[in-house]
Amino acid sequence: MIQWFPGHMVKARREIEENLKLVDVVIMLLDARAPMACRNPELEKMIRHKSLILVLNKIDLAESRRTARSKQLLKKQGYRVAAMDSVHCRGSKQLLNLVQEAYAPQAEAMLKKGRRVRPVRVMVVGVPNVGKSTFLNCLAGRKMARVGEKPGVTRGKQWLRIREDIELLDTPGLMWPKIEDEKQGLKLALLNIIGENAYQEYDVAFYLVEYLKEKHPEVLQERYRVKDVDQPTEDIMAAIAAARGLLLKGGEADLDKVSRLVLQEYRRGTMGSISLE
Numbered sequence: 001m002i003q004w005f006p007g008h009m010v011k012a013r014r015e016i017e018e019n020l021k022l023v024d025v026v027i028m029l030l031d032a033r034a035p036m037a038c039r040n041p042e043l044e045k046m047i048r049h050k051s052l053i054l055v056l057n058k059i060d061l062a063e064s065r066r067t068a069r070s071k072q073l074l075k076k077q078g079y080r081v082a083a084m085d086s087v088h089c090r091g092s093k094q095l096l097n098l099v100q101e102a103y104a105p106q107a108e109a110m111l112k113k114g115r116r117v118r119p120v121r122v123m124v125v126g127v128p129n130v131g132k133s134t135f136l137n138c139l140a141g142r143k144m145a146r147v148g149e150k151p152g153v154t155r156g157k158q159w160l161r162i163r164e165d166i167e168l169l170d171t172p173g174l175m176w177p178k179i180e181d182e183k184q185g186l187k188l189a190l191l192n193i194i195g196e197n198a199y200q201e202y203d204v205a206f207y208l209v210e211y212l213k214e215k216h217p218e219v220l221q222e223r224y225r226v227k228d229v230d231q232p233t234e235d236i237m238a239a240i241a242a243a244r245g246l247l248l249k250g251g252e253a254d255l256d257k258v259s260r261l262v263l264q265e266y267r268r269g270t271m272g273s274i275s276l277e
């Protein structure tokens with residue numbers, strides 16, 4: 001069973017707690033290929049009194065039909081949900097509209113009290129590698145203007161003014177996943193979210209190949225020239241090794257290399273867009 005709660009996560013939680021005091025809205029990035037696996041109910045509880053927006057990121061690596069279904073499901077549960085490809089900065093406009101929507105009640109309250117509505121303050125959180133830095137770059141773009149420190153309230157914090165009415169904390173919060181079962185741990189390992197010391201590459205590759213057998217046998221057949229996709233997973237891995245010439249001196253399959261190969265090709269999207277949920 002994959003266990004993962006490194007020491008720096010304790011510090012990360014404290015940091016998120018501190019930063020929560022400064023913002024009106026929280027954007028939580030989730031990997032669109034396995035959004036549920038990236039969530040953490042404990043953290044969501046911490047931000048419950050803030051407006052939360054879920055962003056399914058890396059939609060270019062996910063199956064659009066399944067992304068649409070995840071989105072629908074989360075919306076039904078009452079969440080605000082957007083979808084993004086942060087590398088190409090697709091989906092940002094809709095997301096920013098959601099930010100304003102989430103802030104509307106607070107903005108109205110300010111108006112009612114006769115106050116000027118200040119820009120909404122937003123922070124980004126997400127598990128490692130989900131794309132937080134890429135996402136910030138996308139939103140900040142070239143117009144990126146550092147708003148600077150706000151005396152008294154936000155000492156030492158940098159804000160990016162991404163629109164006249166939206167300010168973004170420039171350091172995203174590192175979120176730790178809550179791993180409930182083996183399968184979730186394997187998904188997170190496959191998505192490169194948990195550190196490689198926490199798992200054996202072979203185990204994760206084995207999980208991936210099993211998953212391909214069930215959901216995408218054509219990838220095994222076409223990309224890796226596996227003739228019989230109904231054979232045991234070990235044998236499929238050996239067949240991939242043979243097809244790619246990943247053999248040990250004695251001619252047996254080099255399982256370390258096969259494992260690394262399929263993990264890399266999955267993560268880069270060279271196998272195609274494959275969702276895990």
Ligand SMILES: Nc1nc2c(ncn2[C@@H]2O[C@H](COP(=O)(O)OP(=O)(O)O)[C@@H](O)[C@H]2O)c(=O)[nH]1
Nearest residue numbers: 057058084085086087128129130131132133134
């Ligand atoms: N294909 C794709 N890759 C992404 C996307 N967002 C981030 N990435 C990639 O995911 C990796 C991790 O991104 P990074 O922003 O460093 O993640 P962070 O650890 O959350 O800050 C990098 O290789 C990014 O290029 C996306 O929307 N689509």
Ligand SMILES: [Mg+2]
Nearest residue numbers: 131132133134
């Ligand atoms: Mg980063």
